Every structure is written in structure tokens, then in C-alpha cells.
Amino acid sequence: MAKLPTARIDKLLSSMGYGSRREMAALAKAGGIKLDGQALADVSDRIALNPDLPQRMRVAGKALDPLxxxxxxxxxxxxxTCSHKEEGALVYEVLPERWRRRDPMISTIGRLDKQTSGLLLMTDDGALLHRVISPKMxxxxxxxxxxxxxxxxxxxxxxxSGEMMLEGETKPLEPAVLEVISxxxxxxxxxxxxxxQVRRMFAAVGNHVTALHRESMGRLHLPEGLDPGQTKLLDADEIALIFA
Incomplete structure (x- = not known):
């Protein structure tokens, strides 16, 4: 069995946006960091990054954020807008403030333009991000x-057809499937x-997209009941649906 990675408690919590290492030391001294109900006094100790750590560890009385x-x-x-820096409303504003300080930072997996709604994935896993957006996948x-x-x-x-060209490009589009609804x-x-791409494809056939909504990626669909602006933490089975 592979050995679980470990991390210093103060470094772990700091990287998750809870505060500086000094602040984590002060919080621990006040009894504010607990594992399995026991206070952790020394934040220089290393802790195994078990998958169930968020259920076992509490910080300032609340369950640990996802690892x-x-x-x-x-x-x-x-x-x-899918950006960290542009003016106006940004998708990262829907995240808890602490999550915006995480390192590695949370980024969108691909982008949706300002006037497109629907399914958008976000992650702090760079390898997964590049796997999802890779043309090879x-x-x-x-x-x-x-x-x-x-x-x-x-x-x-x-x-x-696999032969359609977009204006200003030299490589034809991969075949795409159109389902007429009305x-x-x-x-x-x-x-x-x-x-x-979608807007430009319809423009190339003499039409104009007035509203665009992404419904799915792979076999992962936007669920009913997830209102605009709401997020859902995905489990391993749901992540696998992206590649199904």
C-alpha cells in the first residue's frame, strides 16, 4: 500500500487560505485546531493527508475545507467573467473568501464567455485541468x-463533415453533432x-446565437436544482463522468 503524503499542520492550513503560519500557531495555542476531538498544540507536527481528514479535523470549530x-x-x-483580474463580476466571487486564497489557486477548467451560462468546472488540480482541456482527450x-x-x-x-473552417483559421473543425430542437x-x-467556437460555427452558416448555455461535459450533466451561481463539490465518480 502506498504511503500517504504528509504535511506540516501550519503549512497545510496556510495553503488552504486559513491564515499565516503564525496565525495558525496562535489558533492552535488557543485550542482551535482539533483532530478526532483532540487539540493539536504543535502546528509544526506533520499530519497524514488522509481522504477523510476534512471529516476528522476541525478548525475554529468548523470542519476542514476539502483538501x-x-x-x-x-x-x-x-x-x-472567467478571470481572476478583469473588471466586473468574476466567477471566483461565488467561492468562499478563504478558498480564493488557496495555493495552488482554484482555476476554471476552460472558460465560458461572459454571455454564456451553464456548466463550468473549477479545480486546484493542475494535472486534471490539463487532462480535461487536452485535445487528445x-x-x-x-x-x-x-x-x-x-x-x-x-x-x-x-x-x-470535419471539413468546416472558421474565419481566420487554417485547420478544419473536428466533426460536431447538431440536434435540432426547434x-x-x-x-x-x-x-x-x-x-x-459555437457562436462562430453558427455565424459561419449565416446565423447568430442569442443565448448559449452549456449543459454537459462528457457524461457529466448540470443537475436540476443547481441554481445559477451555486456550486457543487464533485466526488470521484462524478469526475470520472467527464471522460466517459
């Missing part, structure tokens, strides 16, 4: 698009993540 490797699903509202992404004009009828064949609404499933 590094967390994956969150956000139902992204309209008007929010062919992770499918499905979008519900509302259009300005009626569909012509030939869009599905064009999108599926004259002005369709579900488009793509395996790439090019800049404004």
Missing part, C-alpha cells in the same frame, strides 16, 4: 443554443474548445 484536488461544478450565471461539451434566425436544414451535415433552438456537441 487539494477538489473539483467544483458551477452553474455559471450570465454576466460573469476529446472531451465532449454540449451547448443549448438559441438562434436569431430559423435553421436552414443543412447545418447538421456541415458541422459533422426552428430556432439546437443542441450542439463539440470536442474542441476553440475561441467562441
Amino acid at each position: 487539494q484536488g477538489l473539483v467544483l461544478m458551477l452553474n455559471k450565471p450570465l454576466g460573469m 476529446h472531451v465532449t461539451k454540449s451547448y443549448l443554443a438559441t438562434l436569431d434566425r430559423d435553421l436552414r436544414g443543412d447545418e447538421g451535415a456541415m458541422f459533422a 426552428e430556432r433552438q439546437a443542441r450542439l456537441t463539440v470536442t474542441e474548445g476553440r475561441y467562441h
Whole structure:
């Protein structure tokens, strides 16, 4: 059995945004850090990073936050930007303030533009992030698009051809699947993540997307009841659905 990694208590909590190492030492001295109900007085001690540590450890009377490797699903509202620095409403503002101080920081897995809503994943696991967005993984992404004009009828064949070119690019798009829902609404499933890809694909066939909502990635779907602006912490089985 592989040996579990360990970390100094003060370094662990500091990296999770709880405060400086000095602040963690003061908190421990006051009895504010406990493991299995027992106060941890010396924050220089090392602790095994067991998966159940968040259930066993309490900091200032509350359960420990998820350890590094967390994956969150956000139902992204309209008007929010996938950025740490731009002006206006940012997707990271939905996170607890402490989570915004984590190191490694939590980042979005890919991006949705300001006027696109729906399923957005966030993680502090860099390896997972790059695996999901890697073109080699062919992770499918499905979008519900509302259009300005009626569909012509030939869009599905064009999108599926593997020969469609976007303006300003030299490489054709990978085949995509179009499901017509109504004259002005369709579900488009793509395996790439090019800049404004869905909007540009419809623009290339003479249409304009008036509303865009991402419904799924792989077999991971945005669940009913997760309102815009709300997040959900994913477990291992749910993360695996991204690649299914």
C-alpha cells in the first residue's frame, strides 16, 4: 500500500487560505485546531493527508475545507467573467473568501464567455485541468443554443463533415453533432474548445446565437436544482463522468 503524503499542520492550513503560519500557531495555542476531538498544540507536527481528514479535523470549530484536488461544478450565471483580474463580476466571487486564497489557486477548467451560462468546472488540480482541456482527450461539451434566425436544414451535415473552417483559421473543425430542437433552438456537441467556437460555427452558416448555455461535459450533466451561481463539490465518480 502506498504511503500517504504528509504535511506540516501550519503549512497545510496556510495553503488552504486559513491564515499565516503564525496565525495558525496562535489558533492552535488557543485550542482551535482539533483532530478526532483532540487539540493539536504543535502546528509544526506533520499530519497524514488522509481522504477523510476534512471529516476528522476541525478548525475554529468548523470542519476542514476539502483538501487539494477538489473539483467544483458551477452553474455559471450570465454576466460573469472567467478571470481572476478583469473588471466586473468574476466567477471566483461565488467561492468562499478563504478558498480564493488557496495555493495552488482554484482555476476554471476552460472558460465560458461572459454571455454564456451553464456548466463550468473549477479545480486546484493542475494535472486534471490539463487532462480535461487536452485535445487528445476529446472531451465532449454540449451547448443549448438559441438562434436569431430559423435553421436552414443543412447545418447538421456541415458541422459533422470535419471539413468546416472558421474565419481566420487554417485547420478544419473536428466533426460536431447538431440536434435540432426547434426552428430556432439546437443542441450542439463539440470536442474542441476553440475561441467562441459555437457562436462562430453558427455565424459561419449565416446565423447568430442569442443565448448559449452549456449543459454537459462528457457524461457529466448540470443537475436540476443547481441554481445559477451555486456550486457543487464533485466526488470521484462524478469526475470520472467527464471522460466517459
